[in-house]
Amino acid sequence: MxxxxxxxxxxxxxxxxxxxxxxxxxxxxxxxxxxxxxxxxxxxxxxxxxxxxxxxxxxxxxxxxxxxxxxxxxxxxxxxxxxxxxxxxxxxxxxxSEAWHARFSCVARHYEYRIVTRRAPLTWERGLAWRVAVPLDAAAMAAGAARLVGRHDFTTFRSAHCQADSPLRTLDRLDVVAEGERISVFASARSFLHHQVRSMVGCLSLVGQGKWSPDDMAKALAARDRAALGLNAPPDGLYFLRADYPDPA
Amino acid sequence: MxxxxxxxxxxxxxxxxxxxxxxxxxxxxxxxxxxxxxxxxxxxxxxxxxxxxxxxxxxxxxxxxxxxxxxxxxxxxxxxxxxxxxxxxxxxxxxxSEAWHARFSCVARHYEYRIVTRRAPLTWERGLAWRVAVPLDAAAMAAGAARLVGRHDFTTFRSAHCQADSPLRTLDRLDVVAEGERISVFASARSFLHHQVRSMVGCLSLVGQGKWSPDDMAKALAARDRAALGLNAPPDGLYFLRADYPDPA
Structure with missing residues (x-):
């Protein structure tokens, strides 16, 4: 074997x-x-x-x-x-080796979430990015994202169907990178809760629209309540980028 | 009206x-x-x-x-x-104004041709790039591309179905940009012959594989004969990027 x-x-x-x-x-x-x-x-x-x-x-x-x-x-x-x-x-x-396990040996997971801000529908990118019809303030989104980095109870950003034992996670990176009408959110953690990246991005889009302040991200986090979630972003824009392992596999 | x-x-x-x-x-x-x-x-x-x-x-x-x-x-x-x-x-x-004509007023057309070099088939990019299963030498391709820039008879790189009156065209730009397994060829001209970009890129792929030397691009051009064409690249990787007009439209 x-x-x-x-x-x-x-x-x-x-x-x-x-x-x-x-x-x-x-x-x-x-x-x-x-x-x-x-x-x-x-x-x-x-x-x-x-x-x-x-x-x-x-x-x-x-x-x-x-x-x-x-x-x-x-x-x-x-x-x-x-x-x-x-x-x-x-x-x-x-x-x-048989000691190597794709899931249990993994020490870091990296995701990218792709947003395109424009009124026109997507064409070749349909289903490959989240089209947001209004402009987003990427600097405000970055400020809001910074409020989530670190070890927290992410209950607000967790699906009701999440099967993890604990809502505690350490978010190592949540960066917002903008170029023209394209915004990518990069998220890294040892592991994520179910829907965590999409939920964080959904709320960041509210910050980008000015409907939430960056501090509202901290308030939503502190609420530890799914009802405090502003928006869950659609799956379209989410990409699993890579997984890290401690030893050369 | x-x-x-x-x-x-x-x-x-x-x-x-x-x-x-x-x-x-x-x-x-x-x-x-x-x-x-x-x-x-x-x-x-x-x-x-x-x-x-x-x-x-x-x-x-x-x-x-x-x-x-x-x-x-x-x-x-x-x-x-x-x-x-x-x-x-x-x-x-x-x-x-009624004097503005999308085709006849256009003074420059810009294309990008996207290549992905890897053995594995494409997934989300299927039909959106040309997958070449072997590595390509982008520097050699760039050297070959330089041989085509300028005013030339592009008969070799012209489809048999091309309806243009003349095979003379002025190629203003043919740049090869590589990043990892991705190679883009950028082509700019006032106008192009039918299949010209795909034919140039097809031959450049032969240069990238070492089957042609950069000088073979010049020889193919000088032949002014469709039979001297090495390869016509598939449509998948070709994007019409933009058109320029002399006055603010």
Whole structure:
């Protein structure tokens, strides 16, 4: 048995999310089906993060255990061939020890949330960014974002369906980068609560519109109450960028 | 009668191209249909460039003459509402004089061609870039591109279906910009021959692979023979960026 660590890029639009579900196609099921087609083995692929429906990944990490002897390159090539026409690509593959776990060994997760501010609808980017029809003040958003960095109870920014034991998380980075009509919010933490990035970005968009002050972000956080949430941003703009691990995998 | 200049963004994937055709949906027909739905008027929309099937635009310019009294803002909003769900967006609209012609007044056209070099298939970018499965030497491509800048007979880089009277064109810019696995080729000229950008980029990809030397670009140009063309790049990576006009429109 060999454990392979995969780096995966996917377009979240056609999927119900990362996780295998009964109600539609998932990224996990697509990859497990591809592994089965190649090896005949029934496997469970474990990922660093279980993205929601419509959320994308540029560098998701996952692992899978395979009995059949294969080089990482051969496995990657075969997976990419079998994954067609699903918009899922294996962009990296390496052998790791059995101690390496895509989810439990992960020490940092990095997301980007992409916003386009303009009145006109999106065209080629539809479903790949959140279109906000009014201008946003990126400097105010950055000031609001700074209020959330650090170790806090993020109950306000947590989905009612979140299964985490604790609402405490340490947010290491929440940066707002603007260029013309495009705004990206970069979020990094060891782990996130369910909907945390989308909820933080949704509230930051209110700050950007002047409906909230930067301090209202701190107030919402202090409320520790989902009812204090201003807005949950749609999945369209969210990208899982990469996951960090302590040792060379 | 009022002449409106439009700035248009579109995703070329579902279209047979800019131009109205019998064999499928075109961007031109989509906009003309939207104008008709708003004004009841049968109009012909003229564009700066007639892009091929699968070619995109970030800032196509076009004009349309409308009898009904409308402000540019109202026209833009109404067009965007009627264009749904087609991936076409009016991102700018202004009143211009009847002397202003999107095609004949245009003094420069700017294109970008996007290449992604990697073995894995594209996911969210499928149809939005040309995936080349091998690494490309961007410096060699830049050296090859420099051989084409200037006024030349571009017969080699011209489609057999090109309807232009002359194969002489002045290429003002052909720049290769690389960042990681992404390479963009920027091309600017007063006007281009049919398939000229794709043909130049196709040959540059051969230079990038080492199959051609930079001087082979000059030889292909000097041949003035379509048979000397190495490769025509696919439409996927081509974007009409913008058009320049001599006076404030």
């Amino acid at each position: 060999t454990r392979f660590a995969l780096s995966i890029e996917y377009d979240g639009r056609p999927f119900v999310g990362w996780q295998r579900q009964d109600n539609g196609p998932s990224v996990q099921a697509a990859i497990e089906r591809a592994v089965h087609a190649i090896t005949g083995e029934g496997v469970a692929v474990q990922a660093a993060g279980r993205t929601d429906a419509g959320v994308h990944a540029l560098g998701m990490r996952a692992h899978v255990d395979i009995e059949r002897a294969l080089t990482p390159f051969r496995l990657m090539e075969a997976l990419n061939a079998k994954l067609r026409p699903d918009p899922v690509a294996i962009i990296g593959c390496e052998i790791v | 009022t002449r409106f200049a439009l700035s248009i963004e579109y995703d070329g994937r579902p279209f047979v191209g800019w131009q109205r055709q019998d064999n499928g949906p075109s961007v031109q027909a989509a906009i003309e249909r939207a104008v008709h739905a708003i004004t009841g008027e049968g109009v012909a929309v003229q564009a700066a460039g007639r892009t091929d099937a699968g070619v995109h635009a970030l800032g196509m310019r076009a004009h349309v003459d409308i009898e009904r009294a409308l402000t540019p803002f109202r026209l833009m909003e109404a067009l965007n509402a009627k264009l749904r769900p087609d991936p076409v967006a009016i991102i700018g609209c202004e009143i211009v």
